[in-house]
Amino acid sequence: MRPETEGQLAEIVAGLSEPVRIVGGGTRGVAGRGAELSVVGLSGIELYEPGALTLVAKVGTPVADIEAALAVEGQRLAFEPMDHRGLLGTTGEPTIGGVVAANVSGPRRVQAGACRDFLLGVRYVDGLGQVIKNGGRVMKNVTGYDLVKLMAGSWGTLGVLTEVSLKVLPLAEDEETVLVAVDGAAQAVEAMSAALGSPFEVSGAAYDPDAGHVLLRIEGFAGSVAYRVEQLRGVVGGFGSVSMADDSAGLWRGIRDVTAFHGQDGDVWRISVKPSDAPRLAEQLGADGLLFDWGGGLIWARVLVGTDLRAKMGDVSGHMTLVRGTGQAKFQPEPAPVALISAQLRQRFDPRGFFNPGLMG
Amino acid sequence: MEMPTPNAAVLARKARLVERLQRVLPEDAVIHDEAETRAYECDALTAYKCPPMLAVLPASTQEVSDVLRICHEEGVPVVPRGSGTSLAGGALPTADSVILGVARMNDVLETDYANRIIRVQSGRTNLSVTGAVEEEDFFYAPDPSSQLACAIAGNVAMNSGGAHCLKYGVTTNNLLGVTMVMMDGTVVEIGGAHLDAGGLDLLGVICGSEGQLGVVTEATLRILRKPEGARPVLIAFDDNEIAGHCVSDIIKSGILPVAIEFMDTLCIKACENFSKAGYPDCHALLIVEVEGSEAEIDYQLGKIVEIAKRHNPVELRESQSADESAKIWLGRKSAFGAMGQMNDYMCLDGTIPVSSLPMVLRRIGELSEQYGLPVGNVFHAGDGNMHPLILFDANKPGDLELCEEFGAEILKLCVDAGGCLTGEHGVGVEKRDLMLHQYTAEDLEAQMAVKDVFDPAWLLNPAKVFPLSVTETRREAKIAAE
């Protein structure tokens, strides 16, 4: 099934008699039951107002097309969505709908916010084939309940997105990355906390244990970057020797896409925790590969296939998502009252349970 | 304002309810005397008043849970209340309701600078959250003008914004977790100190749900290190339209100011009379603020001035000192007070795409003449969130109704221009009946499905957000079930 318009999509959904697997570019590794319902036919940028920092696009629009259109006006998707292809070994063209449905946010999440924070409005087809809109295309909107956030990261289980409107931001004129050689995760997180707790607007804070250094990104106008880099070196100098990276943009693409794990065996988990809990948790995991982003708040772990990593979480609060692998539930089981709310919401949005059934619980 | 008929059966249970509540709360936390419940008859939208049946002031999550469980069992509507500064009548009671005020819950539970979070009880005021972390040079970013009084509870419920949200976002972008009590007394933890949701983003839908999904008792908030400094520039124009173009050019230039505030003639004059801020005599005034070190500020202000000059401003005042900055902000910050001195006013809150600014301002001017009521415009121009202030005379029969009609006209205009009814104040009772102008019945049905899940009996904050016509079947079903 590959509708070309929102109307056709609504008709298809209304006429469904079986579950479907909703796919955009198919790059984010969503396995599931049912026939494929592709939304790539719904494609194109509908509206782009650089002076209002807003862009509206149909969900099948390739992310690359959006990024290219934004670049022409010196703007970008500030939440820096990751490209999952290298990590998952998928092919195809990532779509903006997939980014939103999976709430894909990259290293800049610590400073600028997540995909959900940039999502201003959605249109979607619910489980009965009705077209619903929520939010709009303005930056401030508290009119009614915020289903926009609910749809972001709902992985298609609440509805088939058809159109999204996004807030965009100016491209940075310049960027630099400060490298700090550190001794282990505990020290790394301390250094990142110091950097993120400084007034110098660090827009990326990651720790690569293999390289043994922390990466701290500063972006903005050239003069400002130079100044803040200098200040930041002072802030983190006490943690270890400090140097400047050669290829800042390339390094952050690597962090964003977790290139360290590409082509490496094992299950890949994405763990969201309080940064100061990260070092202790990382030790408990017994992972073959680790990468820390978001100042320690996001851990990427590569472990033996089939490992029940959640069992190693201990008393650390947060959650784990199985990004690559199949032996465990993809999403963290929720406490009973929350799980009930989520299940009932899915039941109301998709009463027949046809959208990506079982994916989220 | 039309409100549902109070439920006589509920009113008849008042004595029993008081008795049950007194068993779980300290004596002074159950307010049932009619003279005293009157203190809760309205919020900052004072045009609408209705004393509640009772008010309760629990001091802990457990007490909130006890209260809600009892009210649930008794089938009594509950209206959560923070500080009562809502401008939308969000905390307006119904005659058969219990006001649940969280004002006694104002502790800081945890400050954690390494992880850049603070956990507070929800009754804590917005400004005192920043107050709790200021000694370490941190702050909580969302800064509604009411921040001295309004509570985090109300901020979360309304997803409140502030002058600096162009850079820092609104409440939802700075909220990481809540402890919330459901109507049946169940306590749920949503989110936490980590940055993203595990499953569905329930936190995202709770924020901005206007007290209709649960009572928030605690919140985990992001705190940020204060910037090294901030300074505004004041730019005056002879024409609204040109000011609008200037805003758009600044945004396009790649600078991201923390605030771009806009005032029109009437507001400028009112503010000037009230605060003697020394504003120039002009048609449109912009205050643009940037942050950073001295050199960074100079650089950004330089760029802004360069852009502004292309639009032939009648005056440009770049602040050079803290004193000058304070002066530039003084008038803007007293805008509501200044307008209030002139007259009674109604404050609207629609948002429009920035590109429609000139058209919308022109049209508001035309409508103002048509209705014979003056309008002052003061708003967050960077994000298109307008605050037209309609002046009227509350003592003049018919003036309030005329003002409401005019207000509705402006809000519809905002929606038609591609915007929305409310950018930060919420729907409450005020904009409830305009919802069908922005959303279809199906769109609203999808939102109400969320309410059905969280509060199946529809007891929390009744008669808000959704038009009464749309909620009728649900309300009738509830009464039938009793």
Ligand SMILES: Cc1cc2nc3c(=O)[nH]c(=O)nc-3n(C[C@H](O)[C@H](O)[C@H](O)COP(=O)(O)OP(=O)(O)OC[C@H]3O[C@@H](n4cnc5c(N)ncnc54)[C@H](O)[C@@H]3O)c2cc1C
């Ligand atoms: C002079 C003035 C200036 C203002 N400026 C701004 C501004 O710049 N930006 C802005 O966004 N708003 C502004 N406001 C509006 C208002 O201050 C905000 O909406 C504020 O967040 C309300 O907070 P409160 O604690 O007073 O809430 P209340 O008025 O008590 O309640 C507001 C809503 O929250 C619900 N609620 C309260 N407590 C809870 C709880 N514990 N759990 C669940 N729901 C709850 C209520 O039921 C109600 O629907 C202004 C108001 C005034 C009077």
